[in-house]
Amino acid sequence: MKLPITMIVNGETWPLDVEPNEVLLDVIRNRVGAKGAKIGCERGDCGTCTVLFDGRSIRSCLMLAVEADGHEIITVEGIPENGVLSNLQDLFISHNSFQCGFCAPGIVLGAHELLRDNPNPSRHDVQHALAGNLCRCTGYEPILDAVMAAAEEARS
Amino acid sequence: MAIAHQFAYQKVATLDEAVEAITRAGPDARILAGGTDLVPWLRDDAIHPDLVVDIKAIDGLNTISLEGDHIFLGPLVTFSDLLTSDLVHDHLPILFEMADTVASPGIRNRATVIGNICSAVPSCDAGPTLLVLDTSVAVLGPAGARTVPIEEWFLGPHKTALAGGEIVTGLSIPIPPPPHGAIYLKLQRYQGEDLSQAGVTVLVTGDNDFRVAFGAVGPIPARAHAVEETLNGRELTDELIAAAVGLVPGAISPITDMRATKEYRARICEVMLERGLPAAVARRDGTGPAYGTRLI
Ligand SMILES: Cc1cc2nc3c(=O)[nH]c(=O)nc-3n(C[C@@H](O)[C@@H](O)[C@H](O)COP(=O)(O)OP(=O)(O)OC[C@H]3O[C@@H](n4cnc5c(N)ncnc54)[C@H](O)[C@@H]3O)c2cc1C
Ligand code: FES
Ligand code: FES
Numbered sequence: 001m002k003l004p005i006t007m008i009v010n011g012e013t014w015p016l017d018v019e020p021n022e023v024l025l026d027v028i029r030n031r032v033g034a035k036g037a038k039i040g041c042e043r044g045d046c047g048t049c050t051v052l053f054d055g056r057s058i059r060s061c062l063m064l065a066v067e068a069d070g071h072e073i074i075t076v077e078g079i080p081e082n083g084v085l086s087n088l089q090d091l092f093i094s095h096n097s098f099q100c101g102f103c104a105p106g107i108v109l110g111a112h113e114l115l116r117d118n119p120n121p122s123r124h125d126v127q128h129a130l131a132g133n134l135c136r137c138t139g140y141e142p143i144l145d146a147v148m149a150a151a152e153e154a155r156s
Numbered sequence: 157m158a159i160a161h162q163f164a165y166q167k168v169a170t171l172d173e174a175v176e177a178i179t180r181a182g183p184d185a186r187i188l189a190g191g192t193d194l195v196p197w198l199r200d201d202a203i204h205p206d207l208v209v210d211i212k213a214i215d216g217l218n219t220i221s222l223e224g225d226h227i228f229l230g231p232l233v234t235f236s237d238l239l240t241s242d243l244v245h246d247h248l249p250i251l252f253e254m255a256d257t258v259a260s261p262g263i264r265n266r267a268t269v270i271g272n273i274c275s276a277v278p279s280c281d282a283g284p285t286l287l288v289l290d291t292s293v294a295v296l297g298p299a300g301a302r303t304v305p306i307e308e309w310f311l312g313p314h315k316t317a318l319a320g321g322e323i324v325t326g327l328s329i330p331i332p333p334p335p336h337g338a339i340y341l342k343l344q345r346y347q348g349e350d351l352s353q354a355g356v357t358v359l360v361t362g363d364n365d366f367r368v369a370f371g372a373v374g375p376i377p378a379r380a381h382a383v384e385e386t387l388n389g390r391e392l393t394d395e396l397i398a399a400a401v402g403l404v405p406g407a408i409s410p411i412t413d414m415r416a417t418k419e420y421r422a423r424i425c426e427v428m429l430e431r432g433l434p435a436a437v438a439r440r441d442g443t444g445p446a447y448g449t450r451l452i
Contacts, residue, residue: 003165020165020208021198026158042157043196045349047262056236056265062195066165067210110261131348132260
């Protein structure tokens with residue numbers, strides 16, 4: 001039986017009817033059209049489906065869409081302000097942090113959360129925070145470099 | 157891949173309503189907390205509930221509170237909540253150290269401590285630590301409320317003392333009298349997001365009362381009482397550590413799986429106890445590594 005829910009995705013209100021067995025990731029991509037959240041492992045292991053749920057990173061492949069009723073979701077599309085990429089995103093570009101970019105949405109959101117909660121992270125803190133985000137292309141170093149650079153610029 | 161199984165979803169406003177709903181629906185109803193176990197099981201077609209009862213709309217279930225000489229954890233307390241709680245830092249930093257080893261932020265922000273022990277996977281990280289702390293599990297069911305000592309909680313892989321229609325309403329954790337020291341050692345295949353290959357929590361009090369529990373090396377996380385009896389009341393010396401380590405094979409029953417062989421697990425448990433005992437004592441005495449420092 002379909003259930004009516006309302007969720008806010010990237011600032012826009014979305015009233016939807018969802019089946020109890022619909023997964024949030026699929027609804028965000030196929031019905032809201034925010035394709036930034038990627039379908040990877042679909043079992044919580046890779047992090048590429050990450051979204052911010054009421055401001056905190058979660059795996060949207062591990063949530064039912066009905067659970068999002070009344071909650072606020074930010075996907076990677078919601079990080080730029082007025083169409084301008086965040087400083088963190090610019091630094092990911094200038095550090096060549098990504099190659100195929102499949103992991104990028106999850107890493108952008110995970111790093112965004114980290115820098116918000118801990119503006120002064122050590123390299124180990126960044127590794128620890130992004131430990132659940134798999135990247136098969138880059139070896140992680142240019143990703144860590146960019147996050148450290150973003151923290152440093154925010155401090156200066 | 158979508159979830160193929162169809163089920164009804166109900167959001168409840170009180171714990172009594174949750175009990176009523178799952179009692180009425182029978183054994184094929186499930187409580188939904190963080191969903192980090194439940195949703196993968198649904199997707200894998202491993203469980204087939206008729207009804208999923210979401211408790212996240214109930215107010216106040218994510219409280220961590222100090223009640224006399226106990227810390228109380230509500231059913232929606234997540235591993236992330238343990239990491240940021242001042243009460244946990246001040247009174248039971250071992251819970252912080254344990255939570256810090258669980259998965260990664262995207263999971264920890266959702267996964268509840270109580271869901272972890274309800275799933276009762278042999279490698280569950282909360283198990284050994286709640287065991288050494290002599291935690292009481294508060295349960296509510298159709299017949300009313302009862303309390304289950306954590307040592308009677310785990311019955312087998314995915315099996316707990318929870319009876320039909322019952323839910324867990326909280327954990328009551330006695331704070332060991334200060335000074336106490338504790339350590340959780342978790343071996344993973346890599347530093348990052350991985351389930352435990354073997355885990356041990358050691359707790360020591362001011363009068364050298366030792367408590368030791370292992371995880372991921374038997375069907376359930378379990379206290380090592382023979383090890384504790386050898387240690388209790390004695391000053392920790394190299395000879396005493398060797399005697400305790402000698403009892404490890406009798407305290408565990410590891411198996412071989414994709415994460416490790418049983419031989420490796422058995423050996424590493426000895427190493428972890430050898431390192432864990434002096435570290436717990438050093439923490440008690442104020443000279444140990446900060447909580448959260450990995451010794452393995
Ligand atoms: C990628 C990934 C990595 C992980 N890494 C780790 C790890 O490193 N260490 C570790 O220990 N675990 C790990 N886990 C598992 C861990 O996330 C879960 O065990 C979690 O703690 C379960 O809590 P939950 O709130 O998500 O429970 P749910 O998935 O909502 O529920 C789990 C089970 O408990 C029952 N339940 C929940 N709450 C109650 C209640 N109050 N009363 C009665 N029944 C209840 C549910 O009905 C269900 O059967 C990992 C999981 C994933 C997906
Ligand atoms: S798709 Fe969700 S964690 Fe991999
Ligand atoms: S850039 Fe390809 S997976 Fe990370």
